[in-house]
Amino acid sequence: MAEVIRIVLSVVIVFTFVAVGVALFLVLMERKVSAWVQARIGPRHVGPYGALQTVADLLKLLQKEHILPAGADRLMFAAAPVVVAVAALLSYVVLPWGPGVIVRDLGVGVLYFTSVLSLEVVGILTAGWASNNKYALLGGLRSAAQMVSYELPLGFSILTVATITGTLSTVRMVEAQPYPWYTYPSVIVAGLVFLVAATAESNRIPFDLPEAESELVAGYFSEYSPLRFALFQLGEYGSLFATSALFVTLFLGGWRGPFELPLVGPVVDGIFWFLLKTYAVVFFFMWVRWTYPRFRIDQLLNVSWKLLLPVSLANLLLAGLLIAGSG
C-alpha cells in the first residue's frame, strides 16, 4: 500500500514540475530570450516583469473552444497530443536529480530514455495524418524522417559514455564520471554530437523544418486548437528539458557542483546544481534557436547521415578501443 502511495505521489510531483517548472516557465523563458536576442523587451505587462504571462495564456486556453477540422480523424486527432506529452513525461523516470533523488534507477536507464523518446515520433506522425491538412501531413512526415535520422547519432553518443563508464544506469553514470571528465577526447566529440542531435530531436532551429512557420504554417500542429495545442507545447518543452537534463547527466557531472552549498545538505545541493546546469543547457538551445537560420531538408539529412553518423560511430569505436585496452 505504501508503495502505491509512493508511485502516485511521484507521478503527481513530476507531472506538476513538468507543467509548471518546465512548460509554463520555459515558454516564458523562450519569449524573454528571443526578446533579448532581438533587442526587444518581451512580455512585461502581466505580473512583475511579465512573469505571469504564460499563466494568463493558459487561463485563456482553458476557455477556448475545441475545433475538429473537417474530414479529420476524430480519435487519432485527440489521442496524438496525449501520446506526445506522455512520451516526454515517461523520460523523467530515469533522470537523477540529486544523490538518491530519482523516480526509479532502471537497470537499462539510458536505453529506456531513448526508447520512450522514440514513441514521440509516432504521436507526431499520427497528429499530422489525422489533421486532414496538407501542411500538417507534410510537417508530420518531415518530422518523423528527421527524428529517426538523428536518433542514431544521439544513440551513439550516449553509447560512448556508456562504454567509458561501463553502465547503462543514469545514477551510476554520474557517479562514474571522474574529474576532469573533459580530458577524454571521445567524451568531447560525443558531447558535441549529442548537442547537435538533441537540437534536431526537439525540432528546433536550425532543424525546425517540421514546423517551419514561414512554409508549413506550424507543421503537424497547424490544426490544433486550445488545450491540445498546449499538450503539444508540454511535450515539446518537456522533452527539451529532459534531453538537456540527460546532457547534464552524461557530460556535465549531473548533480555534482564545483563546490558544496553551505548548510543545505547533499540532497538540496545536488538538486540545485542539477537544475542550474539543466536550465543553462536549455538557455543554450534557446540562444541557438534565435540566432541561426534554418537548414534545407537535404542539408539536414546530410548532416545526420553523412557527417554525424560516421563521426559518432568512429568515436564510439575509439572509446571502445581505449576501454578494451585498459581493462
Added chain:
Amino acid sequence: MAEAVAFYGLTAVALGASLMVVLSRNMVHAAVSLIPVLLAIAGYYVLLGAEFLAAIQILIYAGAITVLILFVILLTEGATGLRVRPRNEQVPLGAITCLVLAALLIAVLTRTPWPQTRSSLPEYNPGAVGESFLTAYVLPFEAMSLLIVACLVGAIVVARREE
C-alpha cells in the same frame, strides 16, 4: 496478486488492440493499433524479468517498425482511402489457410515442453545478454550483421527499380 492483475490487464490490451488491427478497414488505424499490442508484449517481458528485452521491444517495434509501417502505408494508396480493398475477398481459400495455421499453432503450443525457469533469469539483463552473444553465440552475432546488410541492399534495389 499485483502481477496477476497486470498480466490480465496486458492480455486485455493485447487482444483488444489486435482485434482492431485485424478488423479495422482503415490501414492507418490498423497500423497505429499495433502500438498498444507491442507495448503490452513489452509488459509481458517485464513480468518475466526480461527488462532489456522490454526496452528494445519499445525502441525497435513500437518506436521504429511502426514508423516504417506508417511510411509504407503513406507511400502507397492506402492512406488516401481511395480504390483500396482492405479485405481479402477469397473467403474459402482464406478460411482454409486460417484453419491450417491455427491447427499448426495449437499443435506446437500443446506439444512443446515449455521450461518453467522464471526465477533463473539473471538480475542484470544487459550484462548477461552481452556476455552470451560475445562468447557462446559469437557466430550468429556476426552473421546477423550480414543479414542486416542483405536487407539493406535488397530494399535499396527494390526501391530504386520503381523510379
Added chain:
Amino acid sequence: MREVPLDWAYVAAFALLGSLLAALPFVVVWLLAPRSQYPQKRLTYESGVIPFGSAWAQFHVRYYLYGLVFLLFDIEVIFIYPWTVVLRQLGPLAFVEMLIFIVVLAVGLMYAWRKGALEWA
C-alpha cells in the same frame, strides 16, 4: 514484489496516470468553452483558399528508404548496448568482435551512400 517489475510499475503509472492528468484540463474546457460549430469554422487552413481535395496523398519512396536504413542501424544499436557494459570485463576480444560487426554494417552504409539512398533528391 521483485525489483524489475516494481521499476516498471512506476513506468506504467507514469503512462496511465500521466495520460489522465494530461486529459484532466479537458473537463475545464468542456465546462467553460463556448460551442458553436458551423461548416466554415471547421475548414482546414490552406493559405486562405478553400481546401482542395483531401490531404491524404501518396508520398515519395525516399521516406521509406530513410525509415528502413534507420531501422537496420537501430538494430545495430541494440547490440551495442549490452556490449558497452561487458567490454571492460571481456577485453580486447569483445572489441574485435564488435569491430567486425560494425565494419560489415559500415560497408552497408557505404553501399546505401553510393547508391544514393541517402540523397533527398
